[in-house]
Every structure is written in C-alpha cells, then in structure tokens.
Amino acid sequence: MFWVLLLLLAWAVAGVACTRLCLAAVRTAAVGTDAVGGHDLTLHEAAFLSGGPARVAELTLVSMARQRRLLLAHTGWATVVDPHGRDEMERSVIGAIGPAGQSRIAPVRAAAAAAEAVHRLADRLTVAGLAVPDGAGTTVAAGVRRVRGAALAVLALGTAALLMPIPSDMPRVLVAAWFGLPLALTLSCLALARIEAYPYSRWASPAGQHLLTALTRSTGAGAGAGADDHAYLASVAVHGIRAVPEPHLRAAFAHRDAAPGARGSG
Structure with missing residues (x-):
C-alpha cells in the first residue's frame, strides 16, 4: 500500500501550496484598498509597479538617452554626455557608469536597480499602499x-x-481517481486565481494595478513614432524595453555580453 503514502504526500503538497496562495491573495487584497484616490503615478513609480527595480533603471537609461544626455550603443555600452544628473535616479545611473564615463549597460542597469534611490521609491510606494510589501x-x-x-x-x-x-x-482506475482529487484542488485554485487576481503582479497591489491601468489608458499613443516624450516614456515604464521602437536601443539592452574593446559611441 505504498501508493497510499504517495497519495498523502500529494495531498500535503497540494494543500500547502493552495493554502499559501489563498493567504497571499488575502494579504494582497488587503494592501492599498484606500490608496487609489488622489495619487497620480510618476513615471518612476509606474516603472517600479510594472517591472520592479530593473524597470526603473531601464526607464532612467532610456529617458537620458532620449534627451541626448547619455549615449546607448547597439554594442551594449553606455557613454555619459551630461555628467550632471537631474534627479537621484539619474545620479545613480551616472555613478554606476563610473568616472571613466563609459561602461557596459548590463552592470549599470544592475547597479542602478540596487541603488538606494530605488529602495526609497519602493518604501514610499509600499507605505502608500500601491506596492506589495517586500517578502x-x-x-x-x-x-x-x-x-x-x-x-x-x-x-x-x-x-x-x-x-x-x-x-x-x-x-488502478480508483487509484487514479484518488490522485485526481488533489489535482482538482490545485487546478481549481489556479482557475480562481486567474478569475480573481489576474494579472499576477509581483510588485503592484490591486490599488497600484488600478493606477497602472489608468496610466496606460491615458497614454494610448504608446512609444510609437508619433508619441510625445511622456507617452513614450510611460509606455516604456509599463511595458519595458520591448515598447521601445528604435531597433538600436533595443539592441543595446539585449547585448548583455559585449566583448572587451567592442565599445560604441552610439
């Protein structure tokens, strides 16, 4: 009757996973229920709620490149044109590039995402009930x-x-039917989560997702050729680098393993 032990293990695995999903759903639903009114997301906030710290770093890099204060080469290198950051996010990027004024994009993005400025942004959003508490x-x-x-x-x-x-x-049909019960439990939980909690966000609370949806609707032009700066950057904040229409900019972020000496100037 060793199969009974396997059945008990199946029930334990399914029960624990489903219970933890339900608890996570309850905690997430309790965050930010009153936070929607009166808060307009900044682009950096939208980037964090959409894609976390890495998205904030990407948005800052793209924004500086669009203003010609940073050159992003398709070979995967970033070159500082204006060394004076206009806010703490830009100063984090410039600091990550270093005194040489040129660095590969991948480590710059990683360092900027881990900067104290991003941590403070995350804390503010969590206190406002727009971000899911870190854990x-x-x-x-x-x-x-x-x-x-x-x-x-x-x-x-x-x-x-x-x-x-x-x-x-x-x-054996009866054995299969017994295992079908914990399988049905897991599939039911997935179906309910899809109905009640989709899209599943690692970063935004329900209130934060509501504001992201409003921002997306208000910037319907996206990052296309006719988009103004705000719509362009809002699209990048919400959708990431894939929303960037310029092929050379997408290539710059996709080029993670540039060979030494393969520097570009844009």
Missing part, C-alpha cells in the same frame, strides 16, 4: 507558481503510484 514568496504570482508546481508534483506522484504494484482488489 520572498509572499505574492500572488509566487503563490500561483507554487500551485503550478504542486499540480505537476501530484501528476508525478500519481504516475509513480500507477506504475508500482497495486493489490489486485484495488482497481
């Missing part, structure tokens, strides 16, 4: 990933149980 594995997105993993684990355990010897008085 590994506590978001709905993380909970959904765990439940998906649990569903696969239940399938694997059920398959293993069906492959091992089973007493003749226990039909």
